[in-house]
Amino acid sequence: MYNLKIDYAEGAHPAILDKLLETNFIQQNGYGLDEYTLEAKYLLRQKLNTPTAEIHFVSGGTQANLLVISSLLRPYEAVISANTGHIYANETGAIEATGHKVIPIESKDGKLTANQIKQTVAGFQLRPHVVKPKMVYISNTTEYGTLYTESELQAIAAYCRAEGLILFMDGARLGHALTAENNDLSLARIAELVDVFYIGATKNGALFGEAIVFPTPHLAVDFDYNLKQKGALLAKGRVLGIQFLALFQDDLYFKLAKDANDMAMKLAQAFQAQGHAFLVEPASNQIFPILPVTLIERLQEKFDFYVWKPINADYAAVRLITSWTTDELMLEVFIAMLNE
Amino acid sequence: MYNLKIDYAEGAHPAILDKLLETNFIQQNGYGLDEYTLEAKYLLRQKLNTPTAEIHFVSGGTQANLLVISSLLRPYEAVISANTGHIYANETGAIEATGHKVIPIESKDGKLTANQIKQTVAGFQLRPHVVKPKMVYISNTTEYGTLYTESELQAIAAYCRAEGLILFMDGARLGHALTAENNDLSLARIAELVDVFYIGATKNGALFGEAIVFPTPHLAVDFDYNLKQKGALLAKGRVLGIQFLALFQDDLYFKLAKDANDMAMKLAQAFQAQGHAFLVEPASNQIFPILPVTLIERLQEKFDFYVWKPINADYAAVRLITSWTTDELMLEVFIAMLNE
Amino acid sequence: MYNLKIDYAEGAHPAILDKLLETNFIQQNGYGLDEYTLEAKYLLRQKLNTPTAEIHFVSGGTQANLLVISSLLRPYEAVISANTGHIYANETGAIEATGHKVIPIESKDGKLTANQIKQTVAGFQLRPHVVKPKMVYISNTTEYGTLYTESELQAIAAYCRAEGLILFMDGARLGHALTAENNDLSLARIAELVDVFYIGATKNGALFGEAIVFPTPHLAVDFDYNLKQKGALLAKGRVLGIQFLALFQDDLYFKLAKDANDMAMKLAQAFQAQGHAFLVEPASNQIFPILPVTLIERLQEKFDFYVWKPINADYAAVRLITSWTTDELMLEVFIAMLNE
Amino acid sequence: MYNLKIDYAEGAHPAILDKLLETNFIQQNGYGLDEYTLEAKYLLRQKLNTPTAEIHFVSGGTQANLLVISSLLRPYEAVISANTGHIYANETGAIEATGHKVIPIESKDGKLTANQIKQTVAGFQLRPHVVKPKMVYISNTTEYGTLYTESELQAIAAYCRAEGLILFMDGARLGHALTAENNDLSLARIAELVDVFYIGATKNGALFGEAIVFPTPHLAVDFDYNLKQKGALLAKGRVLGIQFLALFQDDLYFKLAKDANDMAMKLAQAFQAQGHAFLVEPASNQIFPILPVTLIERLQEKFDFYVWKPINADYAAVRLITSWTTDELMLEVFIAMLNE
DSSP states (O other): OEEOSOSOSSOOOHHHHHHHHHHTTSOOOSTTOSHHHHHHHHHHHHHHTOTTOEEEEESOHHHHHHHHHHHHOOTTEEEEEETTSHHHHSSTTHHHHTTOOEEEEOOSSSOOOHHHHHHHHHTOOSTTSSOEEEEEEEESSOTTSOOOOHHHHHHHHHHHHHHTOEEEEEOTTHHHHHTSTTOOOOHHHHHHHOSEEEEEOTTTTSSSOEEEEESSGGGGTTHHHHHHHTTOOOTTTHHHHHHHHHHHGGGHHHHHHHHHHHHHHHHHHHHHHTTOOBSSOOOSSEEOBEEEHHHHHHHTTTEEOEEEEEOSSSEEEEEEEOOTTOOHHHHHHHHHHHHO | OEEOSOSOSSOOOHHHHHHHHHHTTSOOOSTTOSHHHHHHHHHHHHHHTOTTOEEEEESOHHHHHHHHHHHHOOTTEEEEEETTSHHHHSSTTTTGGGTOOEEEEOOSSSOOOHHHHHHHHHTOOSTTSSOEEEEEEEESSOTTSOOOOHHHHHHHHHHHHHHTOEEEEEOTTHHHHHTSTTOOOOHHHHHHHOSEEEEEOTTTTSSSOEEEEESSGGGGTTHHHHHHHTTOOOTTTHHHHHHHHHHHGGGHHHHHHHHHHHHHHHHHHHHHHTTOOBSSOOOSSEEOBEEEHHHHHHHTTTEEOEEEEEOSSSEEEEEEEOOTTOOHHHHHHHHHHHHO | OEEOSOSOSSOOOHHHHHHHHHHTTSOOOSTTOSHHHHHHHHHHHHHHTOTTOEEEEESOHHHHHHHHHHHHOOTTEEEEEETTSHHHHSSTTHHHHTTOOEEEEOOSSSOOOHHHHHHHHHTOOSTTSSOEEEEEEEESSOTTSOOOOHHHHHHHHHHHHHHTOEEEEEOTTHHHHHTSTTOOOOHHHHHHHOSEEEEEOTTTTSSSOEEEEESSGGGGTTHHHHHHHTTOOOTTTHHHHHHHHHHHGGGHHHHHHHHHHHHHHHHHHHHHHTTOOBSSOOOSSEEOBEEEHHHHHHHTTTEEOEEEEEOSSSEEEEEEEOOTTOOHHHHHHHHHHHHO | OEEOSOSOSSOOOHHHHHHHHHHTTSOOOSTTOSHHHHHHHHHHHHHHTOTTOEEEEESOHHHHHHHHHHHHOOTTEEEEEETTSHHHHSSTTTTGGGTOOEEEEOOSSSOOOHHHHHHHHHTOOSTTSSOEEEEEEEESSOTTSOOOOHHHHHHHHHHHHHHTOEEEEEOTTHHHHHTSTTOOOOHHHHHHHOSEEEEEOTTTTSSSOEEEEESSGGGGTTHHHHHHHTTOOOTTTHHHHHHHHHHHGGGHHHHHHHHHHHHHHHHHHHHHHTTOOBSSOOOSSEEOBEEEHHHHHHHTTTEEOEEEEEOSSSEEEEEEEOOTTOOHHHHHHHHHHHHO
């Protein structure tokens, strides 16, 4: 069975393992005060064009989400999310466990619009009997592989700034967003538009690792305390620094994400060529074709993937996901089975 | 400057890096359902002689502590700890952040006695105006490098069972405890005596990793939910499984810990030979000699270590810590400077 | 302006004030260990036909809700509620602040069905990436004044028992439910069907007060600790005991609720006579007629009430609420204005 | 048995009950927006000489403490308290349940000094591995009936301001402090020196009630949300407003507290006349004489009080507490038994 189910089925890019080996016996400070971490932060600040950005490396997306949200909200403040958002649907109440309500907005494609956010905020006027919406959480790419255009993001950012809302972007698959065909954003532009975001590496080359970025440092005051308190501060923080250093030297990070997207687009074109529809228009490394159940069963003999959602008795949407490790030859086998 | 300040200044034992390389491109399930993790758990259950033990791998000690404690206590229940205990003194209120009071007991050497615990519990009778002590947290080795004998641990365990208290052992340096000269405990015996404990690898060969062990599974019901909720579930859980697999094949884990202890004992003997006293009797890989300030300053020219506690105007206690990476030649340099 | 906006605009029933005066200088134990509290609990257990029920008096509905829910759920467990439910919509994230997600179910009339609950639970299978639904919260009467029939409640209770879900009824207006025209439940029958509920007095004769009832005591173990920890234990607990004693002697509680319902029904009939529709069918002391905006404006000159929801440019639904203090003469003035 | 054990054994001062009766049927807004509450706040601001103070009435001391502390601290911040402090010793971990560590300072008489606080703060330098001390909690009077002089309070306030620490005074028995013989503080002076405090009425004339005062409003921003979220906002908030209105008209509050202190001093003099020592020097309405066990047993035949602490086999310290309701005739009976 070949994996098209998750984009974290393998280990790390060899450049990372090489660097772990090469640096293994060099003594360093603990808790993220090692040279590699400092260097990786320096490198990222350059790429982001934000010389004073505050950057912290953590181990995973749920950890990043709960840290950022709990560090920035006061007890009665809440975060707005698409109902498909990872913090609302897939993190076992991690945000609520830190005391904060997640306000869901119904979304078909995983994205939010400035207007939806505005209408939602309008429903929270009966102070003090309701929570105070204070943060907007968006994902780029989303859980449906879709992405924000610059103008969409700008509209959300403008609304948030006007209303004093903190804009937070979950970038677990930010590389895939920034290398997608229809993308017109950049790391530096995102750093201008959002208040805090993270650059996900777990799903793009690393063993694990997300880089939380506060483009301006005022929201990051004392964030180090939160890291320690929530169990997110690795004694050997070097392991995170080394990985980001390897990924952002020569823009390996973007190359890997683009490879993953290309593989998904190759699949998408094969489906389109056969006239299959999609639950959501393909945009990055996860695609959701709607297929006959009989075809799904046949493909499942050789490939592992999620059946996402039944459409009717005969059809269902599936999710196919690719990564920098996806083997093009296996995709050709897949496409051959599809075309049979 | 040579490091005698922390026991996590380097990377991982080469056997771990080898295994990461060797398995890197083998596709596996995510979230700890990979083969390496399953194999590592199987291996540990054998070493522990507990076929039904529930085992979970996490990234660090603070994470392990907050997960175990918050998963087992009801909101009004509290945990008893030495005032030197990591959860009381060094984790930025991680336990309190999950809602629970940590009740401190004054300790000179990092250890607790059954009698101290009993006296402390007796002070919490004014129900419901006081918290309900429900768990006892001990460390082995302690933050002073001391260890529990079997009879001491048995006395604590017997009291806890009689009173319905959960006994939890922080084993961030459990390898060092179990390979110390005066140790008479084993992994299997600990599994019989305590309700939950963890086997620390971050400070003994791994890049990071602690294995939380529930010897009998009833206390572990639904623990997986807690792992995810607190951000402790790595997408590529294989990274943890691989490390424990490498460390417990051929008992490498114990060999590394013993090496660290031997290095510390070598240092301890050198201090004793020169007639220096200790803050706490040396027992494992951290020792606390009391030295003239002038000598401390001289040693600091070449070695990095903590000045732990001033004793008087002329003397202070320092902490010297060794690990499996400590270079014996550098210790000889140290001892030569000491003997000058 | 006469109040038809809230059912807590006045003080207490005179029987309560009399009893406060009469007992004022009799010395009693603090913290709910006074004679009046003990007597009130005894009296309630008789009315409930539950000799071993555990009963605790608290000051308000939000306090009761957060206490019950946080005391019964483990950290990763969640509570299901109608999206109109008080805990979801009107308590400033009080439940999330104790760490638990509230899972909303869309509801038109404030009620849930066994089938809706079943379908919702079915959506939480992706363990451990989702919360574990463990409790169902319903209100009787609901925030729309509707009530549960015995067969509806029985169906929910049967499902909850089969699935190990705790069934919790918010009874902030339980008196109004039990004295409504279409009611076929009783205090004793509710005590058989639900796991925990409360009998609201704040909105039915008391200065404040809700009686939390655990029909069987096993879920109430250590609940006293939670009361103190959450700041809900009054030093002069007698104030709560005295009020419940006054309200349940000679069934004053039910008489007051029925008076409130009768006043609302009088209003409802007047609207029906004029051919006005309702947002939700009138059932207890709050009704939601749909009126022309011009009529609303005219009525607002003399009466204070909520405009609940715009229906279109010309019509809106309003909420009119009555209580045991509502003056029938003022209702006649209202009806006269309506009929003009 | 006559009560000298608690100062909340009776109901309210008759002036309060009268006002409850007199206002009972006047319709008012809910949730503290009634006229009596507004008037009471206005009156208190005048007494405090703080025209812009933000004032909120709540039901009890634990509720006040957890609200103030949780609303002002960020997750990793902690509060310093005497180990005898109510929040450390007697509130079932209420503060920890909101996520914050309480740092204890050993105290003999319930008070803290600026110097003790300074030394304690100095122990929390190992950022980010320790909590950040951000608030100092003191009680006036303390749990031992002792009080702060202006110069002591000024020293603490000066240190706190210099270091950016919030100074919070628990005033559950503030009336007793301000009317004690050796007091040189006033409400207005306290409002100048501390950042937030409360004026306790539960133990001085009210059925229940504490007035939380933020002398300058900036720390109180959004406090109303916290009140609702923690279940502290009474629907009939008028009950609190009415009580404070009655207590602060004609300074009844101070008269009641002075009466309580006078009764305690009368007792204290009787002990002194007989040559009995005290655990802590008597200062307000609670005194702690050290008595022969045989005498204690004799007194306990007619009087109810706490045996506080054994001194040796033959002697123990007891606590005797008086209130505005204490009957002078009963004290004479007590003194007669003492002098026998």
